[in-house]
Amino acid sequence: MYLKLNGIPSDLPRDADVVYLWFDPQGVWRLNRGDLSYELDAVCVRLHNVLRKTVMQGVPYDELLPRVPQFVSLSGLNSESILSKDHFEKFIKLCATFPELNRFLYLYEVQKLISSIQESLKELLQMVGEFYRTLNTEGLFYPPIQQEDGIRFNTSPTVTKLFALLTFVFVRMHSLLDYIVKLAIETEHLPPNFTKYHKMRSLNDQFGSRKKISFNKSPKTLFEECEFITTIETLRNHLIHDGLLDDMPKAYEQIEQGRAVERFILFPDMTHGRFDRYGNRNLFFSKENKINKCLPEIVTEFQLRLKVTLEMLLTRLADQ
Numbered sequence: 001m002y003l004k005l006n007g008i009p010s011d012l013p014r015d016a017d018v019v020y021l022w023f024d025p026q027g028v029w030r031l032n033r034g035d036l037s038y039e040l041d042a043v044c045v046r047l048h049n050v051l052r053k054t055v056m057q058g059v060p061y062d063e064l065l066p067r068v069p070q071f072v073s074l075s076g077l078n079s080e081s082i083l084s085k086d087h088f089e090k091f092i093k094l095c096a097t098f099p100e101l102n103r104f105l106y107l108y109e110v111q112k113l114i115s116s117i118q119e120s121l122k123e124l125l126q127m128v129g130e131f132y133r134t135l136n137t138e139g140l141f142y143p144p145i146q147q148e149d150g151i152r153f154n155t156s157p158t159v160t161k162l163f164a165l166l167t168f169v170f171v172r173m174h175s176l177l178d179y180i181v182k183l184a185i186e187t188e189h190l191p192p193n194f195t196k197y198h199k200m201r202s203l204n205d206q207f208g209s210r211k212k213i214s215f216n217k218s219p220k221t222l223f224e225e226c227e228f229i230t231t232i233e234t235l236r237n238h239l240i241h242d243g244l245l246d247d248m249p250k251a252y253e254q255i256e257q258g259r260a261v262e263r264f265i266l267f268p269d270m271t272h273g274r275f276d277r278y279g280n281r282n283l284f285f286s287k288e289n290k291i292n293k294c295l296p297e298i299v300t301e302f303q304l305r306l307k308v309t310l311e312m313l314l315t316r317l318a319d320q
Contacts, residue, residue: 003029003129005293007253007263009136019296021132028122029129034300036307037125043310044118048111050317055107055190059100069095073108092197102194109200113183117176117310121303124172128299131165134158135263135292140251146258153250162265163249166291167239173302174236177207177229180222180309184213187317207233214316221309228301230273238275238282246283267291 002010003021010020021029030037052061072095074081075088083091095101138161140154182202191198202209210216216223223229239245245268254262267289268275268282275282 003132003136005132005296006261007135007292008261021129028126029133030125031128031296031299034296034303035125036300036303037121040121040303040307040310041118043307043314044114047114047310047314047317050314051110051114051187052107054317054320055103055110056100059103064099064104067098068104069098072101072104077108077112100194102197106191106194106198106200110183110186113179113186117179117183117306120172120176120179121306124169124176124299127165127168127172128295131162131169131295132292134162134165135251135265140253140263147253147255147260149255149257151252151254153252155248155250159249159251162251163244163246166245166265166295169295169299170232170235170239173232174207176302176306177222177232178205180306181205181207181210181213184309184313185209187313188214190320215312218312220305221312222302222305223309224305227273228305231270231298232302234270234274264290264292267294 001023002012004010005019019034020032022032024030069091071081071083071088071091075083075091076085092101092105138158139156140158141156142158182200182205185202185205186200189201205212210223213223215221217225235245246266250265252264252266253260254264266285269284269287269289270276276284
């Protein structure tokens with residue numbers, strides 16, 4: 001089975017030019033084109049390695065690594081460690097004489113940012129796949145009833161899930177914007193020495209802090225001032241602070257000869273990345289944009305921009 005953007009599944013894609021989702025045996029529905037998951041993961045792996053080499057420059061890393069206390073890489077970062085904050089602090093003091101302890105602490109903390117980007121990308125693609133699986137395979141109304149021809153809308157637990165998945169997708173995209181800013185600030189301002197345990201420079205920074213980055217506003221990156229990035233910011237801010245994308249979330253079905261031939265969710269009118277607004281009203285639907293038709297393009301452009309951004313970080317880090 002293949003999941004289609006119009007919400008009607010198919011046994012075989014009819015046209016090579018049609019965008020659809022196929023089931024990866026690893027357990028996720030993937031877009032047949034435009035998915036850069038593997039390429040992005042490869043860049044992240046290279047970032048892990050180059051960051052290690054840069055931070056550990058001049059240090060016998062391979063010799064010290066087997067002796068690094070386990071809490072250094074796990075405690076405060078990973079659920080495999082059961083140390084409390086107080087115990088972690090005591091361990092830091094007990095191991096104060098371990099060679100390059102502060103350097104190892106910092107390395108693992110910045111690598112956590114890279115890992116967060118990798119895992120968030122997995123979540124993003126998983127939720128996009130789940131959105132289309134739900135739209136294609138789950139009933140929009142329960143109990144099932146015979147419907148007359150025409151277009152009707154449905155509200156149901158399935159529709160609630162569809163809107164929740166969309167919300168997660170856009171909020172997670174903005175989370176990635178925050179993470180990439182933090183990573184850029186750290187890699188561009190590595191500590192000059194590790195004589196003490198450094199607080200990360202980016203600890204309180206978010207996407208709004210991108211002005212601190214040397215290649216802020218660069219074309220084709222996530223830092224470019226453009227309609228696409230404005231759209232992601234607008235959607236995230238609205239969903240977090242102002243409400244849902246519809247006063248009454250609903251999914252539409254077009255019925256012909258008693259069968260659904262299309263399912264869709266309408267998306268509010270936007271101009272230059274911002275909702276069309278009059279007074280207090282900003283959810284107009286005159287353009288009949290269907291989010292299920294354009295979501296893959298949004299995901300692909302986000303991935304492309306993220307790839308360019310990570311590669312620029314990689315180049316700058318390697319030059320240090």
